[in-house]
Amino acid sequence: MAEHIDEPQSGEQPREPERPAESGEQPREPERPAESGSTSPDEGQAPVPEEMAAEEAAVAGGEEPRIGVYICHCGGNIADVIDVEQVAEEAAKLPGVVSAKTNMFMCSDPGQQAIADDIAELGVNRVVVAACSPRLHETTFRGVLERAGINPYLYEHANIREQVSWSHGDPEQARDKATALVRAAVAKAGGLTALEPVRIPAEGAVVIVGGGVAGLRAAGDLARTGLNVTLVEKELVLGGRAAVLDKLFPYEEAAADVITRLADEVLEDTRITLHTGTEVKNVDGYVGAFTLTLRQRPEGVTLAADPDRVARDVAGLGWRYEPFRGYGPASAFDAATPGGDDAADTAASAGAVPAAGETPAGGDEPGAGEPAGDESAGTITVKAGAIVVATGYEHYVPPKGEYGYGRLPQVVTLVDFIKWLSEQPEGGTPTFNDKPVRAVAFVHCVGSRQVDGVHKPGPSGHINEYCSRVCCTATLQSVVDLKTRFPRVAAYELFQDIRAYGRGHEEYYERANKAGAVFLRWDGAQPPKVAKTKGDDFPVTVSCIDGLTWGEEVEMGVDMVVLAVGMTPADIGGLGSSLKIPTGADGFLQEVHPKLRPVELSVTGVLVAGACQAPKDVTESCASASAAAVKALGLLATGHVQLAPFVAHVEAEECLGHGHCVAECPYPGAIAMQDYPDGQQRAVVNPALCSGCGACVAVCPTKAIDLNGWSLEAYESMVDALLASGGEVAR
Amino acid sequence: MSVSPTPDGKILILSTISCADPAADAVGQAHLHHAANTYVIRVPSPVLFPDQFYYDCFEKGFAGIIVMSCGHECPYQGAFERLTKRIDRVKLGLKERGMDPGLLRLTAICTVCTKAYVKEIEDMNARILAAEQAQAETATAAVGGDAA
Ligand SMILES: Cc1cc2nc3c(=O)[nH]c(=O)nc-3n(C[C@H](O)[C@H](O)[C@H](O)COP(=O)(O)OP(=O)(O)OC[C@H]3O[C@@H](n4cnc5c(N)ncnc54)[C@H](O)[C@@H]3O)c2cc1C
Ligand code: SF4
Ligand code: SF4
Numbered sequence: 001m002a003e004h005i006d007e008p009q010s011g012e013q014p015r016e017p018e019r020p021a022e023s024g025e026q027p028r029e030p031e032r033p034a035e036s037g038s039t040s041p042d043e044g045q046a047p048v049p050e051e052m053a054a055e056e057a058a059v060a061g062g063e064e065p066r067i068g069v070y071i072c073h074c075g076g077n078i079a080d081v082i083d084v085e086q087v088a089e090e091a092a093k094l095p096g097v098v099s100a101k102t103n104m105f106m107c108s109d110p111g112q113q114a115i116a117d118d119i120a121e122l123g124v125n126r127v128v129v130a131a132c133s134p135r136l137h138e139t140t141f142r143g144v145l146e147r148a149g150i151n152p153y154l155y156e157h158a159n160i161r162e163q164v165s166w167s168h169g170d171p172e173q174a175r176d177k178a179t180a181l182v183r184a185a186v187a188k189a190g191g192l193t194a195l196e197p198v199r200i201p202a203e204g205a206v207v208i209v210g211g212g213v214a215g216l217r218a219a220g221d222l223a224r225t226g227l228n229v230t231l232v233e234k235e236l237v238l239g240g241r242a243a244v245l246d247k248l249f250p251y252e253e254a255a256a257d258v259i260t261r262l263a264d265e266v267l268e269d270t271r272i273t274l275h276t277g278t279e280v281k282n283v284d285g286y287v288g289a290f291t292l293t294l295r296q297r298p299e300g301v302t303l304a305a306d307p308d309r310v311a312r313d314v315a316g317l318g319w320r321y322e323p324f325r326g327y328g329p330a331s332a333f334d335a336a337t338p339g340g341d342d343a344a345d346t347a348a349s350a351g352a353v354p355a356a357g358e359t360p361a362g363g364d365e366p367g368a369g370e371p372a373g374d375e376s377a378g379t380i381t382v383k384a385g386a387i388v389v390a391t392g393y394e395h396y397v398p399p400k401g402e403y404g405y406g407r408l409p410q411v412v413t414l415v416d417f418i419k420w421l422s423e424q425p426e427g428g429t430p431t432f433n434d435k436p437v438r439a440v441a442f443v444h445c446v447g448s449r450q451v452d453g454v455h456k457p458g459p460s461g462h463i464n465e466y467c468s469r470v471c472c473t474a475t476l477q478s479v480v481d482l483k484t485r486f487p488r489v490a491a492y493e494l495f496q497d498i499r500a501y502g503r504g505h506e507e508y509y510e511r512a513n514k515a516g517a518v519f520l521r522w523d524g525a526q527p528p529k530v531a532k533t534k535g536d537d538f539p540v541t542v543s544c545i546d547g548l549t550w551g552e553e554v555e556m557g558v559d560m561v562v563l564a565v566g567m568t569p570a571d572i573g574g575l576g577s578s579l580k581i582p583t584g585a586d587g588f589l590q591e592v593h594p595k596l597r598p599v600e601l602s603v604t605g606v607l608v609a610g611a612c613q614a615p616k617d618v619t620e621s622c623a624s625a626s627a628a629a630v631k632a633l634g635l636l637a638t639g640h641v642q643l644a645p646f647v648a649h650v651e652a653e654e655c656l657g658h659g660h661c662v663a664e665c666p667y668p669g670a671i672a673m674q675d676y677p678d679g680q681q682r683a684v685v686n687p688a689l690c691s692g693c694g695a696c697v698a699v700c701p702t703k704a705i706d707l708n709g710w711s712l713e714a715y716e717s718m719v720d721a722l723l724a725s726g727g728e729v730a731r
Numbered sequence: 732m733s734v735s736p737t738p739d740g741k742i743l744i745l746s747t748i749s750c751a752d753p754a755a756d757a758v759g760q761a762h763l764h765h766a767a768n769t770y771v772i773r774v775p776s777p778v779l780f781p782d783q784f785y786y787d788c789f790e791k792g793f794a795g796i797i798v799m800s801c802g803h804e805c806p807y808q809g810a811f812e813r814l815t816k817r818i819d820r821v822k823l824g825l826k827e828r829g830m831d832p833g834l835l836r837l838t839a840i841c842t843v844c845t846k847a848y849v850k851e852i853e854d855m856n857a858r859i860l861a862a863e864q865a866q867a868e869t870a871t872a873a874v875g876g877d878a879a
């Protein structure tokens with residue numbers, strides 16, 4: 001091995017990397033650490049501060065591997081199929097193995113003790129357990145190593161229950177396969193080095209983007225845990241889309257009450273800083289140390305975290321709920337026209353008070369007094385350990401002509417209809433545009449479940465194939481409301497499927513049915529048609545091929561057509577461009593894993609809440625917001641973030657400075673070229689930003705970069721071990 | 732459950748920790764017995780393997796490789812797209828080497844895709860059997876040719 005190479009010089013600009021020669025694909029420009037592109041540790045950007053690098057470095061290693069192998073019977077779950085004694089016998093012959101034992105239940109106290117004893121008495125320094133799935137007990141056994149005084153990452157697991165004894169009936173084949181898997185695990189264990197989790201000091205603060213029900217719920221939950229919370233809302237009012245609703249299914253609570261309760265909680269919690277009329281322009285940094293640049297419109301309001309706030313600001317600003325608009329200060333409802341980005345550059349925020357941990361740019365005093373035309377006016381900088389994205393959704397806006405929308409005044413969206421109905425006086429006949437309303441047709445799935453060839457792509461360039469989930473129940477709820485208050489008005493529901501999926505949703509269908517609503521079912525490829533009626537009693541005619549009457553064409557005259565518009569993803573602005581948060585094919589934000597990590601986004605420390613992830617009702621939005629709040633607390637509670645050590649690391653001696661890894665890495669700032677004292681540039685990984693994907697490993701021509709814990713060399717040795725003789729599959 | 736004929740060759744399965752490995756567990760939990768010539772290695776993302784890794788695996792003796800990825804559910808940005816390109820490239824390389832490119836297969840397996848998991852193995856075994864048969868026939872023909 002080459003001689004020791006000194007640490008890189010900090011504070012130098014990363015070099016433009018060369019293109020990978022190996023790759024046949026078009027390499028992309030490496031993403032720079034957002035904003036500065038600097039590699040200076042003290043700027044909080046990539047690459048690694050030295051103390052972090054030291055922690056990241058593999059700590060042990062070097063010593064001769066003394067491997068202990070432990071094979072579990074799992075009662076009879078494994079041993080009834082696999083001759084575990086034979087597997088242990090084979091394992092004992094492998095190089096480096098100093099102990100090979102079986103145990104009835106490895107996860108039991110005696111099983112764990114057997115490992116601890118071997119560590120103490122035989123000097124075992126690498127452990128392999130062959131048992132059930134690592135998902136169940138990998139952490140258990142790492143814990144045994146830690147308690148016994150050796151590094152927990154000097155551990156490898158072989159899954160011989162789910163993937164062998166439960167998957168193969170033939171005992172001989174199963175035994176041979178288990179033997180091969182143990183051989184591979186031993187091969188990997190021999191090359192393991194000790195690792196330390198990456199520890200990053202963390203800001204005890206969370207920024208929540210979006211002040212709908214999800215953002216409000218998350219803010220309230222988080223503030224109660226003692227973390228500092230900043231809530232950023234782009235509109236001048238809080239409440240999001242739920243504020244344009246009247247009563248909420250399934251329990252018919254007024255949207256006004258739910259939003260007021262959530263918003264009051266936020267306003268009264270003086271640990272929360274609130275910025276309305278504000279958007280995120282840029283995000284730098286990584287989990288534990290994000291820096292967000294916010295831009296506030298002149299009409300926006302800032303309430304700083306301040307114990308005296310209730311008296312000084314909340315009352316003073318006249319916060320209230322305005323039906324179908326939201327919860328905001330008096331100025332939000334009195335304001336003439338909302339400003340835009342340009343306005344933000346030229347004026348300061350009304351009523352703004354600087355918040356703890358926040359720096360209003362352009363002077364000590366933010367807001368009032370900023371000189372007009374000052375570029376930095378309205379710009380706020382916030383530091384946070386984690387970010388919760390709760391940006392919600394937009395209602396689908398039908399293009400002009402879809403079901404007559406925009407052409408026939410009688411065609412309205414469900415959102416418009418909800419407001420209209422709430423404004424109708426009790427009794428008599430409701431009126432629309434001064435005309436009596438005797439019949440209403442409700443068309444489901446408008447802007448949702450679109451069919452290629454039938455629907456034209458929207459502004460996103462593609463059709464909305466997904467189901468918006470809430471519109472069926474919301475439509476049924478409106479029909480029930482209409483029929484309860486005005487029983488003589490005829491209601492037609494034109495649906496594809498009734499997806500009343502949640503608790504208490506199906507009841508709306510039953511009630512609508514009992515109240516006399518007429519249901520007609522159309523097929524996705526043949527949506528209903530809406531046309532102006534000439535000289536007839538009813539101004540509009542709706543026709544539909546009805547599946548419930550075996551394909552009969554049904555026509556009905558109506559006074560109103562209500563389009564059950566679905567949800568479309570909201571634009572998350574600067575958050576998306578800075579953090580490169582992935583979206584699914586439907587355009588909603590995509591979590592790391594729908595089942596295993598449902599509120600985490602691929603950028604560590606960035607969590608997702610509410611309907612920006614997928615169409616959700618208020619119950620589901622609040623549930624995911626509370627989950628995201630707990631995740632954020634889990635990350636930040638101890639004052640530092642501990643990340644798994646499975647990130648890339650560069651062997652400086654091997655790195656010739658090609659920079660292919662930098663070009664290949666999809667994570668901004670995770671890896672950059674840095675000058676070393678010997679004049680050579682080498683790649684340096686920032687473990688806080690590295691995802692551990694390994695994309696860089698595949699393109700390094702000198703194999704200088706590898707993944708801690710999952711090295712390419714280890715995989716190669718496993719392949720060799722799997723193919724080695726002994727334990728051949730018997731046929 | 733009946734198990735289809737198993738070829739001599741071994742299959743390497745590179746299974747992603749987030750998706751395909753839980754599926755392999757679910758297959759076991761459901762006791763969906765399948766051929767035992769399959770060797771599963773867990774991997775955060777198969778994007779870490781360079782082209783050469785696949786060639787080496789075949790060279791060293793694996794008869795087939797199934798890369799069981801997370802597909803578009805991959806937790807790592809852009810990894811699946813990179814992986815797809817790499818596998819396409821290696822397939823071309825295999826063809827150039829006179830091998831059946833179908834012996835390397837990239838597939839997306841989610842945590843509950845138990846039937847798809849077993850089917851992938853059956854399909855790969857059918858391919859390996861066909862390749863083994865073709866090889867045997869060539870060998871016989873060669874021997875016959877020598878004899879003649
Ligand atoms: C027609 C219809 C009827 C419905 N009826 C019901 C019902 O009766 N019961 C029920 O439970 N659910 C109902 N829903 C669903 C309900 O509206 C949603 O579940 C809820 O609004 C989701 O809340 P949210 O906070 O996730 O998103 P939103 O309500 O969309 O709030 C998101 C907030 O984030 C803000 N924001 C967006 N982008 C940014 C940005 N870049 N920066 C800063 N802020 C930003 C927005 O201005 C908004 O205030 C209905 C939905 C529809 C379409
Ligand atoms: S919830 Fe109902 S109306 Fe809405 S898209 Fe789904 S099926 Fe259509
Ligand atoms: S492992 Fe992935 S995120 Fe980390 S440096 Fe390599 S390519 Fe970048």
